Amino acid sequence: MSPILEIKNLSKNFGGVKALQDISFDIGRGEIIGLIGPNGAGKTTLFNCVAGVEKPSSGQIIFHPDDDTSVQVGGKKPEHVTKLGIARTFQNIRLFDALTVLDNVKIGRHCRTRSNFFGAVFHTPSQQQEEVAIERDARAALDFVGLKVDYHAMASSLPYGEQRRLEIARALATDPKLLMLDEPAAGMNPQESKELMDLIRRVRDSGVTILLIEHDMKVVMGVCERVVVINYGQWLAEGNPHQVAKDPKVIEAYLGSGAACDAA
Amino acid sequence: MFLELLINGITLGGIYALIAVGYTMVYGVIQLINFAHGEIYMLGAFFALTFISAFNMPFFVAFALSMGCAAICGMLLDVVAYRPLRNSPRLAALITAIGMSIFLQNLAMIIWGSRPMPFPQEHLPAYFNQTAFVVGETPISWLQAYIFICTIVFMAGLNLIIHKTKVGKAMRAVAQNKTMAALVGINVNQVITVTFALAGALGAAAGILVGAYYNSVYPLMGYIAGVKAFAAAVLGGIGSVPGAMLGGFILGIAEALGAGYLSSLYRDGISYAVMIAVIIFIPAGLFGKIIRETKKSM
Amino acid sequence: MNILAFSQYERADWVRLGCLVAAILLPFTPLANEYVLHTCILIFLYMILALGLNVVPGFNGLLDLGYVGFYGIGAYTAGLLTVHYGLSFWVILPLAAINGAIWGVLLGAPTLRLTGDYFAIVTFGFSELVVLFITNETWLTRGPLGLPGIDPPSIDLSWLGGPVIWLEGDSLGVYYLVMALVLVTLFVMYRIQNSRLGRAWFAIRDDELAAVSCGINLLVYKVIAFAISAAFGAVAGAFYARWVTVISPDAFLFWESFFILCMIVLGGLGNIWGVMLGAAILVSLGEVLREILPLLGLPENSRFLFYGLLMVVMMRLRPAGMLPIAAVAAQMKTTSKRRLAWFKKKGSAA
Numbered sequence: 060m061s062p063i064l065e066i067k068n069l070s071k072n073f074g075g076v077k078a079l080q081d082i083s084f085d086i087g088r089g090e091i092i093g094l095i096g097p098n099g100a101g102k103t104t105l106f107n108c109v110a111g112v113e114k115p116s117s118g119q120i121i122f123h124p125d126d127d128t129s130v131q132v133g134g135k136k137p138e139h140v141t142k143l144g145i146a147r148t149f150q151n152i153r154l155f156d157a158l159t160v161l162d163n164v165k166i167g168r169h170c171r172t173r174s175n176f177f178g179a180v181f182h183t184p185s186q187q188q189e190e191v192a193i194e195r196d197a198r199a200a201l202d203f204v205g206l207k208v209d210y211h212a213m214a215s216s217l218p219y220g221e222q223r224r225l226e227i228a229r230a231l232a233t234d235p236k237l238l239m240l241d242e243p244a245a246g247m248n249p250q251e252s253k254e255l256m257d258l259i260r261r262v263r264d265s266g267v268t269i270l271l272i273e274h275d276m277k278v279v280m281g282v283c284e285r286v287v288v289i290n291y292g293q294w295l296a297e298g299n300p301h302q303v304a305k306d307p308k309v310i311e312a313y314l315g316s317g318a319a320c321d322a323a
Numbered sequence: 324m325f326l327e328l329l330i331n332g333i334t335l336g337g338i339y340a341l342i343a344v345g346y347t348m349v350y351g352v353i354q355l356i357n358f359a360h361g362e363i364y365m366l367g368a369f370f371a372l373t374f375i376s377a378f379n380m381p382f383f384v385a386f387a388l389s390m391g392c393a394a395i396c397g398m399l400l401d402v403v404a405y406r407p408l409r410n411s412p413r414l415a416a417l418i419t420a421i422g423m424s425i426f427l428q429n430l431a432m433i434i435w436g437s438r439p440m441p442f443p444q445e446h447l448p449a450y451f452n453q454t455a456f457v458v459g460e461t462p463i464s465w466l467q468a469y470i471f472i473c474t475i476v477f478m479a480g481l482n483l484i485i486h487k488t489k490v491g492k493a494m495r496a497v498a499q500n501k502t503m504a505a506l507v508g509i510n511v512n513q514v515i516t517v518t519f520a521l522a523g524a525l526g527a528a529a530g531i532l533v534g535a536y537y538n539s540v541y542p543l544m545g546y547i548a549g550v551k552a553f554a555a556a557v558l559g560g561i562g563s564v565p566g567a568m569l570g571g572f573i574l575g576i577a578e579a580l581g582a583g584y585l586s587s588l589y590r591d592g593i594s595y596a597v598m599i600a601v602i603i604f605i606p607a608g609l610f611g612k613i614i615r616e617t618k619k620s621m
Numbered sequence: 622m623n624i625l626a627f628s629q630y631e632r633a634d635w636v637r638l639g640c641l642v643a644a645i646l647l648p649f650t651p652l653a654n655e656y657v658l659h660t661c662i663l664i665f666l667y668m669i670l671a672l673g674l675n676v677v678p679g680f681n682g683l684l685d686l687g688y689v690g691f692y693g694i695g696a697y698t699a700g701l702l703t704v705h706y707g708l709s710f711w712v713i714l715p716l717a718a719i720n721g722a723i724w725g726v727l728l729g730a731p732t733l734r735l736t737g738d739y740f741a742i743v744t745f746g747f748s749e750l751v752v753l754f755i756t757n758e759t760w761l762t763r764g765p766l767g768l769p770g771i772d773p774p775s776i777d778l779s780w781l782g783g784p785v786i787w788l789e790g791d792s793l794g795v796y797y798l799v800m801a802l803v804l805v806t807l808f809v810m811y812r813i814q815n816s817r818l819g820r821a822w823f824a825i826r827d828d829e830l831a832a833v834s835c836g837i838n839l840l841v842y843k844v845i846a847f848a849i850s851a852a853f854g855a856v857a858g859a860f861y862a863r864w865v866t867v868i869s870p871d872a873f874l875f876w877e878s879f880f881i882l883c884m885i886v887l888g889g890l891g892n893i894w895g896v897m898l899g900a901a902i903l904v905s906l907g908e909v910l911r912e913i914l915p916l917l918g919l920p921e922n923s924r925f926l927f928y929g930l931l932m933v934v935m936m937r938l939r940p941a942g943m944l945p946i947a948a949v950a951a952q953m954k955t956t957s958k959r960r961l962a963w964f965k966k967k968g969s970a971a
Contacts, residue, residue, distance in 0.1 A: 170836025
């Protein structure tokens with residue numbers, strides 16, 4: 060089975076700042092992989108490169124939606140990347156605040172639907188069927204993430220934890236093969252984090268591979284099968300979360316060299 | 324004929340430069356096109372006209388006083404119309420800018436009437452119409468020379484203010500990063516208001532010079548000149564003061580030559596076309612940097 | 622959806638139905654004289670324009686200052702085709718719409734990737750160029766002399782053995798014709814805003830980065846919006862040309878763009894019902910001001926002073942307009958808690 064995403068020698072420079080330097084790792088199909096590292100290590104930049112928001116300075120990002128296909132994703136436009144099957148959430152939650160919960164998720168269905176101006180105006184049967192399907196799929200996504208709120212409420216009126224779940228529902232509505240979550244547990248209490256971990260496992264079990272940026276180590280340890288550590292834009296370590304946590308290089312990156320010596 | 328058109332173009336260009344600098348400075352600090360800037364230019368001309376005809380002031384006194392009044396108008400414009408919308412979406416600020424522009428045009432029409440008024444020639448220094456010197460076979464009047472000198476002097480003065488004074492430094496700081504400027508103790512709102520004052524003063528100077536040169540002052544003069552000056556500012560790179568100066572001269576010369584050699588009917592169209600072309604093909608202009616909109620839409 | 626299931630309708634729907642009935646019956650009431658009918662036709666014309674413009678600043682949050690350019694293109698397309706080729710109004714209407722849409726795409730494609738300020742001023746420049754072209758290319762348009770002799774619309778029943786009905790001036794025929802055009806426009810807008818297309822627009826308006834992450838191509842959807850807006854502007858222009866039968870460049874100056882902008886801002890950005898209300902209010906007010914101002918010794922055009930002031934005040938106090946919609950009100954940050962609750966009850970964004 061081929062990996063679902065191959066990152067090969069990915070580098071990204073912003074002017075003189077080397078945000079990512081020669082990063083390489085693979086994501087296996089059906090894995091839950093954590094991407095961890097201190098603040099400013101380049102994790103969100105990596106997400107942005109995969110998602111198409113940033114163009115890599117060099118290197119390749121190869122996506123395998125299934126075993127037989129491979130697509131160069133680096134440098135493609137974000138809307139194209141989503142259509143190919145890679146969805147992402149944002150560190151600072153970017154919902155459509157002024158739209159309803161249901162509309163937010165319906166917009167997630169945009170890339171899988173086709174009706175246009177003429178369909179809308181003339182109410183063609185295919186457009187009507189598509190609207191019914193959109194509504195059904197949106198509700199299914201909301202159901203799946205376990206969001207029990209008034210679907211016609213404005214997205215901005217939801218509490219923080221539910222907004223995060225709504226964002227995940229929207230990302231799932233795009234029918235991704237790979238879902239990238241950027242700090243989904245940020246700001247959550249232990250109960251919410253536990254529910255999030257259950258959700259992540261449910262998503263994986265439904266056939267979606269997950270790449271996760273997270274600082275909450277409980278979540279990382281609890282749900283990730285593998286972690287990749289980066290620091291200062293460079294690959295630092297990779298492997299089973301518990302082993303990586305004991306790696307002196309990793310401890311040094313987070314806590315400084317004194318702590319690494321203490322741990323050894 | 325070429326020389327004559329060129330001289331005309333340089334004169335016109337100096338005026339566009341003075342107005343364009345106002346646009347670019349304001350855009351630099353608040354990232355908004357002040358659509359009402361053309362109206363301050365127009366008001367400056369009318370102020371001078373009124374001071375000279377109704378109050379019999381000497382030309383240079385009226386000139387200075389009008390610049391002062393226009394500076395105040397600029398400040399009022401900011402405080403009344405733009406400052407309350409500092410944190411609103413762009414669309415709201417743009418609509419306000421257009422609204423103020425239309426309001427001021429019509430206010431001037433009510434106060435001074437919509438027909439063009441001649442600039443009181445008797446009060447201008449007599450030598451303005453005399454030839455200062457001759458280039459080739461083309462005479463250059465003292466007025467033309469005065470306009471050019473004024474432009475250079477004002478540009479130099481502005482450069483001095485921006486680079487050598489504390490206020491100028493504050494302006495540059497605010498233009499680069501409002502949040503940081505506030506964090507280091509700069510009163511951002513005050514700096515912005517000062518910027519409007521400076522822009523207004525320069526715009527008024529341009530208006531008075533135009534009024535004297537073309538011997539005509541009318542409420543809609545800011546409308547067209549405003550767009551052209553904006554084209555000049557964009558050409559030079561919005562946010563860049565040297566760019567605006569250069570853009571003004573380039574546009575003035577292009578317009579004069581174009582009107583002379585190609586078609587005088589499309590005289591104004593040349594500016595619009597230049598503006599559209601620049602915005603589409605080189606949005607950063609000659610000296611500017613593209614300001615990416617990374618905020619949530621508008 | 623079962624139209625006759627009365628329980629699904631809210632009070633607002635009944636009000637709208639009432640207005641429609643009133644509009645249909647108006648010519649038969651004693652209120653209806655020539656002047657009132659003329660004003661109503663004018664109101665309907667501006668409703669079409671307002672609904673068309675609403676697509677860009679309302680649904681998409683972009684300031685279009687050059688709308689009158691498309692109005693003018695539509696009018697001169699219709700005028701020239703009628704005068705030179707005698708085409709029927711019913712043929713010209715779609716032709717004008719298509720021409721408008723083409724120009725919308727031509728202008729929109731290079732400019733809609735720009736920031737909002739630049740887009741605004743480029744559209745302004747475009748409409749000025751259109752006016753300059755119309756004024757100067759006298760071989761085509763007769764310039765400032767105007768283009769006279771445009772036939773009014775007609776319904777040709779001769780193939781049925783009936784008469785040719787001319788819809789002229791301020792007659793009942795024209796009144797119902799333009800009302801029908803408004804209803805068609807309204808229908809199209811209503812359908813779009815509740816569709817996948819409308820949702821994409823509101824997403825773009827709210828958060829471009831998030832919209833892109835859902836697979837929406839920003840430029841394509843913005844250009845579609847602009848083209849649709851241009852098409853309806855051109856349709857209004859085509860009607861206008863065949864209503865007044867003489868057109869000249871000074872009907873297509875920037876003031877008109879501003880006037881229509883005022884209507885949608887006053888009525889409610891993005892709200893198709895609001896912009897129609899805005900059109901009705903401002904056109905009526907405009908006619909009143911036109912009469913009163915000269916009596917006060919002020920020039921007729923100074924009513925624009927009032928409009929300008931109105932815009933400044935609206936942006937300060939009620940940026941989302943008289944009849945705000947949730948999407949715009951939230952973005953313009955005028956949503957108080959009470960209004961939020963009201964919107965929650967109302968349901969979806971539009």
